[in-house]
Structures are given as C-alpha cells and as structure tokens.
Amino acid sequence: MKRLGWIVALLCSLTAAPALAVTGNVNLFLGEKQLDSSDWAAPYDDQGEFGVLFDISDRYWPVSLAVDLLGSSHEEDFADGYTYVSTGELDIGVRKVFNIYGTSLHPYVGGGLALISARVEDVYYVASPCGAYDCGDEDSAAGIWLNGGIYWTFGNIFNLGLDVRYSTAEVNLYDAQLNSRREIDAGGSHAGLLLGVHW
Numbered sequence: 001m002k003r004l005g006w007i008v009a010l011l012c013s014l015t016a017a018p019a020l021a022v023t024g025n026v027n028l029f030l031g032e033k034q035l036d037s038s039d040w041a042a043p044y045d046d047q048g049e050f051g052v053l054f055d056i057s058d059r060y061w062p063v064s065l066a067v068d069l070l071g072s073s074h075e076e077d078f079a080d081g082y083t084y085v086s087t088g089e090l091d092i093g094v095r096k097v098f099n100i101y102g103t104s105l106h107p108y109v110g111g112g113l114a115l116i117s118a119r120v121e122d123v124y125y126v127a128s129p130c131g132a133y134d135c136g137d138e139d140s141a142a143g144i145w146l147n148g149g150i151y152w153t154f155g156n157i158f159n160l161g162l163d164v165r166y167s168t169a170e171v172n173l174y175d176a177q178l179n180s181r182r183e184i185d186a187g188g189s190h191a192g193l194l195l196g197v198h199w
Contacts, residue, residue: 113145
C-alpha cells in the first residue's frame with residue numbers, strides 16, 4: 001500500500017506540473033576562421049572550419065542553453081615535409097533566439113565561455129632542425145565567445161542560415177624563430193553557413 005501511495009503521489013504531481021515545451025536546434029557549421037595575423041603568419045591565419053551548433057530551451061526560459069563545437073585547420077606542403085596548424089573550440093553559454101511574427105526567420109545572439117586549443121605540427125621527411133621527424137606543440141586555454149546570426153526554418157523542421165562569431169583565448173606555443181614559447185590568441189573571427197534541424 002505504501003508503494004501505491006508513492007505512485008499515486010507521483011502521478012498527481014506530474015499531472016499538476018505544467019507541460020514542458022522543449023525546443024531546440026542542431027546545426028552543422030561550414031565556413032572559415034580568421035586568426036590574428038600578428039600571432040599567426042600567413043597563410044595559417046586563414047583556416048577552413050567545420051562545427052556543430054546545439055541549443056535547447058523551454059518556453060519558460062528567457063534564453064537557450066548553447067553548446068557549440070568547432071574545429072579549424074590549415075596545411076602547407078613543402079619539398080621536405082609539411083606544416084599542419086589547427087584549433088578546436090568548445091563554446092558553452094546561452095543563446096537568445098528571436099521569433100519574427102508571421103515569418104520563419106529567427107535572428108539570434110549568444111555568448112559564454114570558450115575552451116580553445118591550438119596545435120602546430122611540423123612533419124619532415126628527413127632529419128629536421130629539432131632533431132626529429134615530427135616537431136609539434138599544443139596548448140589550450142579558457143576565454144570567451146560571442147556570436148550572432150539568422151536562420152530560416154522550412155516546414156518547421158529544416159534550418160538554413162548564416163552565423164558569425166568572435167572568440168578569444170591566449171595559449172602558449174613554441175616559436176622556432178624565438179626559440180621559446182610565446183603567448184598568442186587561438187580564437188578569431190568566424191563566419192559560415194548553417195544547415196540543420198529544429199524541433
């Protein structure tokens with residue numbers, strides 16, 4: 001009887017609670033990331049970028065929770081090897097999605113904490129200046145991100161839009177010319193297309 005009482009109480013609380021109206025978006029991002037040219041020599045300051053942008057909200061929340069994962073890279077080939085430079089971002093925060101009455105347009109703004117990593121890898125086919133065939137360095141740091149954009153929702157399911165973003169975080173990477181590690185910004189300006197789903 002005691003167990004039955006708990007079940008009845010649980011059912012009553014569920015029926016008394018307001019119905020949840022959870023909505024969200026999962027969008028693929030395809031674009032480019034422009035890093036600070038004073039920290040990253042050309043052409044490594046301009047990197048192709050791919051990512052996934054996720055947000056979820058309830059009708060009672062003023063903003064959506066946002067989790068975005070982004071990765072960018074650039075590779076240059078040489079006669080004796082190649083150099084590969086990449087960054088990765090985990091952006092966590094909030095996003096405010098606006099609804100324009102009578103349309104399927106949704107402008108938005110967001111921001112929060114950015115966890116950014118950067119890696120530089122020099123691969124040689126012969127003995128290298130660092131005494132190995134693979135010389136690299138990597139670091140990660142916390143920073144901030146801000147973004148904005150707009151997307152169109154077709155049939156209440158499919159999203160198509162544009163996203164712009166700025167992020168910043170200072171990492172320490174080895175500089176062969178200085179023969180020491182130096183602090184550089186692994187964030188940058190992002191711009192690209194969105195394609196995804198809404199529920």
